[in-house]
Amino acid sequence: MPYRDSSENSPVLAAREAKPCSEIRVGGAIFGPRSLVVIAGPCAVESEEQTLRLALAAKAAGAHVLRGGAFKPRTSPYSFQGLGLEGLRILKKAREATGLPVVTEAVDSQSLEWVAEYADIVQIGARNMQNFTLLREAGRVRKPVLLKRGMSATIEEWLQAAEYLLHQGNDQVILCERGVRSFDNSTRYLLDLSAVLAVQARSHLPIIVDPSHATGRRAMVVPMARAAIAAGASGVMVDIHDQPEQALCDGPQAISPQDLASLVPVLRRIADVSAGGQG
Ligand code: PEP
Ligand code: MN
Secondary structure, eight states: OOOOOTTOOOOSTTBGGGOSOOOEEETTEEESTTOOEEEEEOSBOOOHHHHHHHHHHHHHHTOSEEEOBSSOOOSSTTSOOOOTHHHHHHHHHHHHHHOOOEEEEOOSHHHHHHHHHHOSEEEEOGGGTTOHHHHHHHTTSSSOEEEEOOTTOOHHHHHHHHHHHHHTTOOOEEEEEOOBOOSOOSSSSBOOTHHHHHHHHHBOSOEEEOHHHHHOOHHHHHHHHHHHHHTTOSEEEEEBOSOGGGOSSOGGGOBOHHHHHHHHHHHHHHHHHHHHHTO
C-alpha cells in the first residue's frame, strides 16, 4: 500500500465519481473528451509588434487559443520578468486582431485580478501549483483556470490543488502536464505522458500537455505533441517564435509558426484515430 497520511482527505469534487467528464468551452475551443485544443504563442509577451505577429501566425496555423506570458515567474531575478499589465493590454489587442481566446499566467493576487479581467483563461504555473492562497483566490474567479503540474508534484497533490479551485466554486478547471524534475539532464524536465492516463483514471477534469516546457528542446516538441494526443490528451500547449535566437524567454524550445502549421492537421488525424479507438 502506498503511504497515506490518515489525516489527508482525498479529492472529492475533482474525482471521477463526482461526474463523468467535464467539458470546458472557451470561444471555439472545447476542452473535453474527444476534443483537440491547440494553444500556441510566444512564451512571453515581448512587445506589441512581436505578439500581434505571432498571434496572427498562430491563428493562421490553426491554433484555437493564444498563449503568452505577461507575468513571468523566472528562476533568476535578472531574467526578463514580463511586461506586466502592459503585456495584458497587448494580449487584449491580439485577441481583438485574431478572435482567439487568450490564456496567460497570474502569479499573485494583483496579477490574478488583472488576468481575470483581460484574459479568457487564467494560468496557474508549475511554481505556484501549491500556492494555496492563490488557488483559493483563483477558485473565486469566473474564468476557466489552466492548472499546470508542479515540477515535483504527485498526481494526488495536483488533483488536490485542483480541488482547491473546485471547492471555491470554480468548476472550469483544465489540467496541464508540463514535465517533472528528473535525474537526467538531456531534457529540461521529464515529460510524464502516463500522467494523462493517471489523471483520466481518477478525475473528470480535462488534461492537456505542454511539450515545450517539458522538453525545453525544439526538436522534441513536435514528436512529443503527437505522442500527447496519441496518449489521449485533450490538447497541447506549445511555444512558438519566428526569431527564437532573439526571444527574451525560452527561445530554445520555441518551434516556428510553419512547424505549428504542419503539426495541427497531424494532431487532428491522431485525435480522430484515438477517438475511434475509444469506441
Ligand atoms: C509557461 O507556461 O509560461 C510556464 C512558465 O510554464 P511552467 O509554469 O510549466 O514552467
Ligand atoms: Mn516559458
